Amino acid sequence: MVQIGDIQLGDFPLLLAPMEDVSDPPFRAVCKENGADLMYTEFISSEGLIRDAAKSVQKLDIFEYERPIGIQLFGSDIESMIKSTEIATAAHPNLIDINYGCPVKNVACRGAGAALLQDIPKMVKMTEAVVKATHLPVTVKTRLGWDESTKNIEEVAERLQDIGIKALTVHGRTRVQMYKGSADWTLIAKVKNNPRIQIPIFGNGDIDTPEKALEYKNRYGVDGIMIGRASIGYPWIFNEIKHFLATGQHLQGPDMAERVRIARKHLDFSVKWKGEVLGILEMRRHYTNYFKGIDHFKPYRQQLVQTDHYENVVALLDEISDKFSEAFAS
Known part of the structure; x- marks a missing residue:
């Protein structure tokens, strides 16, 4: 111990x-x-x-x-x-x-x-x-x-x-x-x-x-x-x-729903603790890694780091979850 x-x-x-x-x-x-x-x-x-x-x-x-x-x-x-x-x-x-x-x-x-x-x-x-x-x-x-x-x-x-x-x-x-x-x-x-x-x-x-x-x-x-x-x-x-x-075994990595859930939890707390403007701005450094290695994700990554309003970021995360969950699972 x-x-x-x-x-x-x-x-x-x-x-x-x-x-x-x-x-x-x-x-x-x-x-x-x-x-x-x-x-x-x-x-x-x-x-x-x-x-x-x-x-x-x-x-x-x-x-x-x-x-x-x-x-x-x-x-x-x-x-x-x-x-x-x-x-x-x-x-x-x-x-x-x-x-x-x-x-x-x-x-x-x-x-x-x-x-x-x-x-x-x-x-x-x-x-x-x-x-x-x-x-x-x-x-x-x-x-x-x-x-x-x-x-x-x-x-x-x-x-x-x-x-x-x-x-x-x-x-x-x-x-x-x-x-x-x-x-x-x-x-x-x-x-x-x-x-x-x-x-x-x-x-x-x-x-x-x-x-x-x-x-x-x-x-x-x-x-x-x-x-x-x-x-x-x-x-x-x-x-x-x-x-x-x-x-000695690998834990299965997070699927798209889990990635979005954690990114959303992180975002919500960030906005609550820092305010909307700073909370959204400082989340941008994290998105690349939250969605790393996912094919055809670049346009969404660009939107995530350019979107300024909380509601729009949430809508974008929901869209990402819907669009990529099936492809991610396969």
Whole structure:
């Protein structure tokens, strides 16, 4: 049984990665329905939270059915991280997660996210301050290192465990790699197999099929897997992996009615939570994957990303369901 503090997650939990502009409550709702064991909010700027920025505050929204759920914070100033941890704790998540992995320039170049991999003493000091600022379990997500010459994840894991984090997720790339090339899980395995390490170690990077999940589970011995990009528009991946791990058999993929049902659920929640204009706009990134691999679908995909009114999108989804269900089944 994998545990983070007193949170029980089962024998091999599947985690939904915190993804900016993706892992919001509407997306988390469909991932939870389809088997995600632990989810995180989009990462939240500590500075934004302190100055009460509307976008940062809205990201604190969590719902009972999502539990267990963590709020992920990032920042470069220790005092700001302490204050934002106190604010996040008051939103009653199950845990607090610190982002030391985000590679994008507007985060890393401000000294936050993966930038802390260049200053391990500050990372340790910041993490210790966050641990002391909350009664909740604190976890960390990070990368192998800043670049090929500074893959310091083994040292990072030991030092962060020593000051009280309860789990660590490692993305198998350096910051310089961004999302290019293949994730290297060999160092993740070294962290997991280090006899000093007692906390759960989760692997992240390139898991996009049930076969790969099983292979990496067996090869690298991690306690669980975090899934990011492969879940976008395809939340079924969590249950498909679970079924394959349990039986060695593939779960039948979603038919057209199921694809439309989940897309509609996602859309409805998105509009309810963000308003019609933004809710419809931000759904557009998901449609390609919801209807991926379907012959002759391109004209409908174009309409989905161009339609501005909720009623029209719903009518279009109904038409898609009627038109493609029979062909999809055959």
